[in-house]
Amino acid sequence: MQTSKMLEFSDDKPLFPISTAAKLLDISVHTLRMYEREGLFIPFKKKSSQRLFSKSDIERIECIRKAIKESKISINGIRAIYSLIPCWEIKHCAKKSRDKCPAYWEHTQPCWSYKHEGNDCENQKCRECNVYNDYTDCGKIKNLIKTLSGK
Ligand code: SF4
Numbered sequence: 620m621q622t623s624k625m626l627e628f629s630d631d632k633p634l635f636p637i638s639t640a641a642k643l644l645d646i647s648v649h650t651l652r653m654y655e656r657e658g659l660f661i662p663f664k665k666k667s668s669q670r671l672f673s674k675s676d677i678e679r680i681e682c683i684r685k686a687i688k689e690s691k692i693s694i695n696g697i698r699a700i701y702s703l704i705p706c707w708e709i710k711h712c713a714k715k716s717r718d719k720c721p722a723y724w725e726h727t728q729p730c731w732s733y734k735h736e737g738n739d740c741e742n743q744k745c746r747e748c749n750v751y752n753d754y755t756d757c758g759k760i761k762n763l764i765k766t767l768s769g770k
Contacts, residue, residue: 629674630673630674630675630678631673631674631675632673632674633662633663633671633672633673633676634671634672634673634674635671635672635673635677636669636670636671636672637651637652637662637669637670637672639672640670640672640676640677640680643677644677644680644681644684646684651680654680654683654694655670657694657698658698658728658729658731658732659680659683659694659697659698659701659729660676660679660680660683661731661745661746661751662676663676663746675752678755679755682755682756683697686756695727698727698728698729698732699726699727699728700760701728701729701730701754701760702722702725702726702727702728702729702730703726703760703764704729704730704750704754704760704763705763705764705767706722706730706740706750707720707722707723708767709749709750709753709763710739710740710743710748710750711739712738712739712740713739716737716738716739717739719737719738720733720735720738721733722735729751730745730750731745731748731750731751
């Protein structure tokens with residue numbers, strides 16, 4: 620793992636351009652862009668549209684890579700796992716908002732992939748949301764489900 624190169628930086632500060640992020644992750648820029656298109660992560664975007672990555676972003680993508688390479692989970696599988704995060708419970712969405720929210724009804728993509736105008740989280744930036752930030756790997760999602768089910 621190459622994150623030790625970055626230990627001196629604060630975790631959430633967007634620092635690395637996409638080429639550096641790709642190098643740190645040992646993948647191509649093309650692959651990184653594809654993960655973004657698939658909604659697996661949300662990069663920080665400068666006004667110029669240049670993407671920057673933080674140490675947390677790199678760790679998140681490392682986790683995605685591990686799921687793909689070691690656990691043989693497909694990208695669609697990862698999206699489906701993310702879609703199971705019960706964001707409406709975590710954010711305490713009102714029933715009225717939840718009932719018209721695709722993230723509540725669908726199970727193919729993460730909530731942050733949907734437009735959420737008119738919902739309770741309409742003014743929340745997904746990249747800064749605890750739903751996006753706190754459940755980056757399958758173990759954390761499973762622990763969340765255990766907590767919610769009281770077991
Ligand atoms: S703000 Fe974004 S990440 Fe948070 S619950 Fe809403 S859609 Fe999901």
